[in-house]
Amino acid sequence: MHHTTPPSVDDIASLAEAALGALPLELRTSVRGIAILVEEVPEDEVLEEMGLDHPWELTGLYRGVPLTERSVTDLPRGPDTIVLFRESILVEWIETGEDLFRLVRNVIIHEVGHHFGFSDTEIARLEEEGDDAAP
Template sequence: MRFSTPPGLDDLVEMAEHALAAIPAPLRDLVRGTSILVEDMPDDETLREMGLESPWELTGLYQGVPLTHKSLGDIPREPDRILLYREPILLEWIETGEDLFRLVRNVLIHEIGHHFGLSDEDIARLEEGD
């Protein structure tokens, strides 16, 4: 996709949906029911909870209970969700020159890794294996 203006929320939602559709079906099935949302920026409460001073540091966030901590006897809670933050993603896109779809896909996959209970370090090791 080529953009003559900065991509909007809907554009990033579309990219995230395409990226999700492209992951292998067995993995995609494990994220079924997880909402994928795009917001412009993380809110102040999220930044405080994450211990971040700048909203530009956060491109995505998994909110929920990782699969490794769920059991059949759990009381249903709010649905798991993955948030992608448009403006920090666009800033990284501008700063790095990386393909925007690839960047959105990488952020989405990183957050899906958290859904599976992987730490940032685990995810980094997997990414190094690419």
Template sequence: MTRFSHPPTLEDIVEMAEQAFSAIPKELRDLVRGAAIMVEDVADEETAAEMGFESPWALTGLYRGVPMTQKSVFDTPSEPDSITLYREPILLEWVETGEDLFRLVRNVLIHEIAHHFGFSDDDIDRLEGGD
């Protein structure tokens, strides 16, 4: 576990997300080949509202894109799929829960990918519990 003497920066969370991506179950990694992982401080108000949240502080991550299972070679190329992690809400949850930060980042990745591909909450709990 990495100890921080200051709040983790965007770069710290990017590095952690890249390591966490390698630590998520292979069945999820295979679903999102080529998706970009990005980190922003906090979602904008429009994104939060679009996702049904009253506050951007409730949104820790967001998957945008077309699932591989729905892509076709005949599709017109669009923006690449992306997973955005929101640093400040993740850090707020980290402070409030005392959860290990790496595990929290890993679980946000799992949650975003799994929900995007229609996994049930029970499936997500199973995937998050596996180390």
């Protein structure tokens, strides 16, 4: 995808949906029902909660209860959500020169990893596997 203007929220959302669809089948079937949202920047409360100083430090966020922490006795709740932060992603895209789809895909993989309760090491391995499978 070639852009002459900064990609919009809708552009990032389309890339995120494509990235979700490109996940390995065993992961993809387990993330059905996760909502994907794109916001411009994280809210101040989120930054404060995460101990971050600047909104561009956070490209994505998983909101929900990881599968490893769920119980059959849990009360029903809203869907788990992955939020992508457009400005943060675009800043990283500009600074690194990384392919935008690959960048969005890695944010999706990282946040899906949180959904599964994976460790940072396991998430990094998934991101590397995604890079190996990328065109």
